[in-house]
Amino acid sequence: MYARLAAVAAASLGAVAALLSGPAAQAGPAARPGPSAQAGPAARTGLAARAGEAPARSERPLVIAHRGASGGAPENTLAAVDLADRMGFDWVENDVQRTRDGELVVVHDETLARTTDVEERFPGRAPWRVGDFTAAEIATLDAGGWFGPRWAGERVPTLRRYLHRVERNGQRLLLEIKRPELHPGIERDTLRVLGEEGWLDRSHVARRLVVQSFGADSVRAVHRLRPDVITGFLGMPPVAELPSYAAFTDRINPAHTALTSAYVAEVHRLDGARGERLQVYTWTVNDAAGARRADGFGVDGIITDHPDVVRDAVG
Numbered sequence: 001m002y003a004r005l006a007a008v009a010a011a012s013l014g015a016v017a018a019l020l021s022g023p024a025a026q027a028g029p030a031a032r033p034g035p036s037a038q039a040g041p042a043a044r045t046g047l048a049a050r051a052g053e054a055p056a057r058s059e060r061p062l063v064i065a066h067r068g069a070s071g072g073a074p075e076n077t078l079a080a081v082d083l084a085d086r087m088g089f090d091w092v093e094n095d096v097q098r099t100r101d102g103e104l105v106v107v108h109d110e111t112l113a114r115t116t117d118v119e120e121r122f123p124g125r126a127p128w129r130v131g132d133f134t135a136a137e138i139a140t141l142d143a144g145g146w147f148g149p150r151w152a153g154e155r156v157p158t159l160r161r162y163l164h165r166v167e168r169n170g171q172r173l174l175l176e177i178k179r180p181e182l183h184p185g186i187e188r189d190t191l192r193v194l195g196e197e198g199w200l201d202r203s204h205v206a207r208r209l210v211v212q213s214f215g216a217d218s219v220r221a222v223h224r225l226r227p228d229v230i231t232g233f234l235g236m237p238p239v240a241e242l243p244s245y246a247a248f249t250d251r252i253n254p255a256h257t258a259l260t261s262a263y264v265a266e267v268h269r270l271d272g273a274r275g276e277r278l279q280v281y282t283w284t285v286n287d288a289a290g291a292r293r294a295d296g297f298g299v300d301g302i303i304t305d306h307p308d309v310v311r312d313a314v315g
């Protein structure tokens with residue numbers, strides 16, 4: 001119920017083809033400094049480690065605000081994007097799903113129940129699945145009050161609005177395609193919106209965008225449609241299978257709890273789909289000890305609800 005506030009707080013084919021065309025004709029102006037601004041010389045060179053060489057690694061990991069700075073503002077809202085910006089963090093992570101009428105929206109759960117007032121607003125619509133509501137209906141929901149009274153009135157953003165805000169703030173986006181099996185074709189829809197909003201030009205693709213998913217087929221689809229886009233697979237495939245993942249992805253992003261330095265080193269021995277060293281972003285690391293542990297493993301990125309805590313821990 002909505003009242004559990006404090007407890008929870010903790011296509012047109014032609015047009016699509018044009019949007020999904022390669023980056024050469026879509027080059028845009030250089031934006032903010034690239035990931036190299038947060039990475040060391042090894043990462044800046046983009047050189048992959050070869051067999052027999054010590055894997056190159058970043059001097060320090062990227063710190064990525066999970067669902068925005070979701071430790072201090074309601075997850076996946078514009079407020080969480082803005083809070084990450086005020087805290088000084090470029091990278092935000094989000095979750096993208098599709099409404100009944102085909103709009104892409106930023107929300108994590110399969111249903112709207114936990115993070116909005118949908119149960120009160122639409123009592124007869126259980127189980128309140130994202131894909132059962134129109135974008136207009138979702139736009140009326142309060143996506144902030146559950147987190148705290150001061151956040152009441154925050155909305156579930158459309159992906160377009162979300163991209164506008166990230167762009168306005170000069171930030172970068174780790175975009176997760178959430179539950180792709182529930183939203184067939186969402187990869188093409190996502191790329192279409194990214195293209196229409198200017199996020200597939202050369203500078204965004206090179207420096208400001210990573211698209212990830214728990215669905216290997218989804219990541220494969222994104223890579224097939226736009227091989228220049230940096231992709232990430234959420235999970236921890238067996239080491240023996242890493243080469244097959246490296247054929248379609250550029251990041252292996254495991255939960256931090258099962259991660260080891262040996263696994264990170266194995267990932268770093270490979271080149272990813274775009275010919276640069278395969279990297280590791282780990283999640284969701286919310287305390288200093290966990291951040292130091294992940295940093296010690298040599299990860300390239302740490303995804304966290306509390307980016308300030310991770311920054312203080314890893315320097």
Ligand code: G3P
Nearest residue numbers: 066093095176234283303
């Ligand atoms: O970005 C990694 C992380 O977001 C994956 O888990 O459930 O928070 O989407 P989840």
Ligand code: CA
Nearest residue numbers: 093094095176
């Ligand atoms: Ca996510």
